[in-house]
Each structure stands twice: as structure tokens, then as C-alpha cells.
Amino acid sequence: MDFRLSEEQEFFRQTVADTVDRLIMPKVEEIDRTDEFPWELWKEFTSLGYLGLRYPEEYGGMDADPVTCMLFYEEMSRASVGFAQSVTMNMLMGTYFVYRFGNDAIKERCFLPAIRGEKIATMCFTEDQSGSDIGATRTQAKKVDGGWVINGTKNWITNGPLADCATVLATSDPSLGAKGLNFFLVEKGTPGFSPGQVLHKLGCRGTVTGELVFEDVFVPDENLLGEEVGKGTNYLTEILNEVRCMTAAMAIGIARTAVADGLDYARKRMAFGKAIGEYQLIREKFARIVTELEASRLLMLSAAWKIGEGMNPRNEAMMAKYHAVEMCLECVDEVTRVYGANGFAEEYGPQRYFRDARFLLYGGGTHEVLKNALGKAVMSGHWR
Numbered sequence: 420m421d422f423r424l425s426e427e428q429e430f431f432r433q434t435v436a437d438t439v440d441r442l443i444m445p446k447v448e449e450i451d452r453t454d455e456f457p458w459e460l461w462k463e464f465t466s467l468g469y470l471g472l473r474y475p476e477e478y479g480g481m482d483a484d485p486v487t488c489m490l491f492y493e494e495m496s497r498a499s500v501g502f503a504q505s506v507t508m509n510m511l512m513g514t515y516f517v518y519r520f521g522n523d524a525i526k527e528r529c530f531l532p533a534i535r536g537e538k539i540a541t542m543c544f545t546e547d548q549s550g551s552d553i554g555a556t557r558t559q560a561k562k563v564d565g566g567w568v569i570n571g572t573k574n575w576i577t578n579g580p581l582a583d584c585a586t587v588l589a590t591s592d593p594s595l596g597a598k599g600l601n602f603f604l605v606e607k608g609t610p611g612f613s614p615g616q617v618l619h620k621l622g623c624r625g626t627v628t629g630e631l632v633f634e635d636v637f638v639p640d641e642n643l644l645g646e647e648v649g650k651g652t653n654y655l656t657e658i659l660n661e662v663r664c665m666t667a668a669m670a671i672g673i674a675r676t677a678v679a680d681g682l683d684y685a686r687k688r689m690a691f692g693k694a695i696g697e698y699q700l701i702r703e704k705f706a707r708i709v710t711e712l713e714a715s716r717l718l719m720l721s722a723a724w725k726i727g728e729g730m731n732p733r734n735e736a737m738m739a740k741y742h743a744v745e746m747c748l749e750c751v752d753e754v755t756r757v758y759g760a761n762g763f764a765e766e767y768g769p770q771r772y773f774r775d776a777r778f779l780l781y782g783g784g785t786h787e788v789l790k791n792a793l794g795k796a797v798m799s800g801h802w803r
């Protein structure tokens with residue numbers, strides 16, 4: 420076994436880290452305070468070509484392996500997880516099915532501009548009455564001559580209110596539950612397609628999250644993103660491992676910044692005549708969270724490496740997401756404690772990490788849902 424990153428991966432990680440420090444870090448507090456989509460930063464950052472990271476070079480991408488992609492997600496999330504969320508939506512969920520199933524004209528209109536950052540992409544399956552249980556999707560697509568008519572409302576959609584291209588989960592037969600689902604591409608300007616309410620969130624600010632409304636939206640046959648009707652759930656599993664590893668990488672990114680700030684604070688803050696970092700109980704916190712952080716990273720990188728090798732690390736990707744996000748929640752909690760009252764103050768980072776970390780609980784599966792699935796795998800003897 421060789422646990423080292425390759426020279427290329429290490430070089431890439433350092434380059435991304437430098438770019439994040441130069442372009443994103445100085446804007447992090449402003450993004451959180453204003454909760455506005457940072458258009459200038461978006462243009463500057465996306466012009467560097469990172470949005471095509473995981474896609475083939477023939478499309479202008481970088482053809483990067485999953486481990487390299489995880490390094491990118493982790494470095495991005497060290498800074499602003501809100502901005503990282505907008506970026507990663509364009510890089511993976513918002514573009515994957517368009518890339519995989521779109522014809523040349525669709526790719527030209529939606530995929531290529533999205534990975535160049537010229538268009539905003541999103542993917543929507545959540546509704547007011549269905550989140551984890553996608554089989555309860557009520558947004559309906561009815562077959563008509565030459566295409567489909569879509570009706571319904573999606574909620575909690577990242578980039579949703581800004582989206583130029585939306586990959587939309589809809590049922591063609593509600594009686595079939597998860598077996599009646601399909602993805603459709605709906606483009607801005609299509610009659611009946613409109614943004615709804617924008618949500619005001621606890622954290623993950625600067626990414627615009629909200630509703631998308633579909634009222635008798637007609638899309639032509641080629642906008643069905645899939646070769647077979649009713650196979651949406653199967654197609655979704657193609658990227659779930661990657662999405663889960665990505666969420667783990669984002670958790671590790673937040674935790675790294677929290678630990679770095681916490682250590683700095685613990686070295687400087689004095690109590691009872693010495694730096695608080697001299698006290699065993701404070702050191703124990705860092706010993707514990709850094710151990711968990713490294714364990715999270717190994718689990719995440721191992722699952723990502725397996726994806727790159729063509730394996731299906733379904734359980735490990737779930738474990739990676741679950742472990743890293745729980746680690747991150749504990750880490751940001753401990754760091755706010757290290758900061759004392761200042762952990763509760765807006766002018767310091769920990770309250771932001773504390774709010775941002777909670778967002779990671781949902782995407783890629785809530786932990787109750789993941790533990791259900793892992794428990795089932797373990798009980799049936801299939802946990803590796």
C-alpha cells in the first residue's frame with residue numbers, strides 16, 4: 420500500500436490552496452455577512468477552469484481522478500462552504516446528467532457553459548413533502564406528443580433561483596414510487612419555469628438556495644436525461660458515492676480551518692497565568708479532534724480512490740460522509756468552547772464554522788438514513 424499523494428496531486432492541492440487563500444479567504448466574512456452571491460468572485464474563480472475538473476479534456480475539463488477532486492473540495496471548503504457549494508453544484512450534480520445523457524446541442528447549450536462558469540447549473544429532487552424519500556416525489560412529468568409536460572415545485576435547491584439549467588427529478592408514474600422517476604433538463608426562459616422563494620439559512624451563506632416552480636413546463640423528448648423512462652433512481656446511484664465523499668471532504672475542509680484557528684487561539688489566550696493550550700483538558704480536545712480528522716480523511720480518500728479504480732465503495736462512501744460530518748460537528752463545537760465567549764461572537768470565525776458545518780448533515784443522505792443503510796449492510800454481512 421502507498422498512502423502518499425502523487426506528485427501531481429500534491430502540486431494540484433497546493434495550487435488550489437494558494438488560489439483559495441488569494442481569492443476566496445479575503446472575501447469569506449463579507450460573503451457570510453451579506454449572504455449575497457459573490458458574482459465577481461464567481462467570474463474570477465471559474466475563469467481558472469476548475470469547474471471542469473472531473474470531466475474529459477475534450478470538453479475543456481481536466482480529467483482529474485476522484486482523489487484529486489476531493490482535494491479540491493476540501494481546499495475550497497477551508498474557506499467558504501457557501502461558495503464551495505455553488506461551485507461544486509456546477510461541477511458535479513448540476514452537470515453530470517447533462518454530460519452523461521445530453522445530445523450535442525444540449526451539451527453546447529448547458530454543459531459546456533456551465534463548466535466554464537458562464538451558466539449556473541443545479542439539480543433538484545427535494546420537495547416540501549419529500550427529501551430523503553425520493554420515491555414520494557410529486558413533481559410530475561406527463562408524456563405528450565414530442566416531449567413532456569412538468570408540473571410541481573422543488574424546494575431547498577442550491578443555485579436554484581439563479582439557475583440557467585436545472586436537472587429536475589420528476590415522476591412519470593407516482594404509483595411506481597422510486598421506480599417511476601426520471602431526470603429532465605429544464606432551461607431558464609422555458610415558459611412556466613420560474614424561481615420561487617429564496618431561503619434565509621443558518622449557514623452556508625452566499626450560495627442562493629430556494630424554490631423552483633414548474634407550471635405546465637413543456638420540454639422536448641431530448642431533455643429526458645436518461646436512456647430509459649423510470650430509471651432516474653438507478654442513474655442517481657452513479658454519482659452518490661462521489662457526492663458522499665465530496666461532502667466528507669467539505670467537512671474535513673471546515674474542520675481544518677476550525678482546528679487551525681483553535682490552536683492559534685489556545686496558544687495566545689491566557690488564563691490563570693498561562694496559555695490555555697498548556698492545560699491538559701484543552702490539549703485533549705485537540706488530540707481527539709485531530710485524530711478523528713485524520714481518520715475521516717483516510718476513510719474519505721480510500722473511498723475516493725476506490726471510485727477511481729472502478730469499484731463501488733457504497734458502504735465506505737456512506738461511512739466517510741457520516742464519520743467526517745460527525746467529526747466536523749464535534750470539532751466546531753469544541754473550537755467554540757476553546758474560544759470561550761468569543762466563540763459566540765460574530766467577529767470570530769468559530770460561530771460561522773459552527774453554523775456552516777450543520778449544512779453538511781443533509782446532502783448525500785441524512786445520518787439516520789445512512790446508518791439505516793449501513794446497519795442493513797452490516798446485518799447481512801456486506802459491510803465491505
Ligand SMILES: Cc1cc2nc3c(=O)[nH]c(=O)nc-3n(C[C@H](O)[C@H](O)[C@H](O)COP(=O)(O)OP(=O)(O)OC[C@H]3O[C@@H](n4cnc5c(N)ncnc54)[C@H](O)[C@@H]3O)c2cc1C
Pocket residue numbers: 541542543544545549550551552574575576577578620623628778781782783784785786787788791
Ligand atoms: C443548504 C442546503 C442545500 C440543499 N441543496 C439541495 C439541492 O441543491 N437540491 C436538492 O434536491 N436538495 C437540496 N437540499 C435538500 C437536502 O437534499 C434534503 O434536506 C435531504 O435530502 C433531506 O431531506 P429533508 O430535509 O426533507 O428531511 P427528511 O427526509 O424529511 O428527514 C427529516 C428527518 O427524518 C429522518 N428520517 C428520514 N427517513 C428516515 C428513516 N427511514 N429512518 C430514520 N430517520 C429518517 C431524517 O434523517 C431527518 O432527521 C439542500 C438542503 C440544504 C440544507
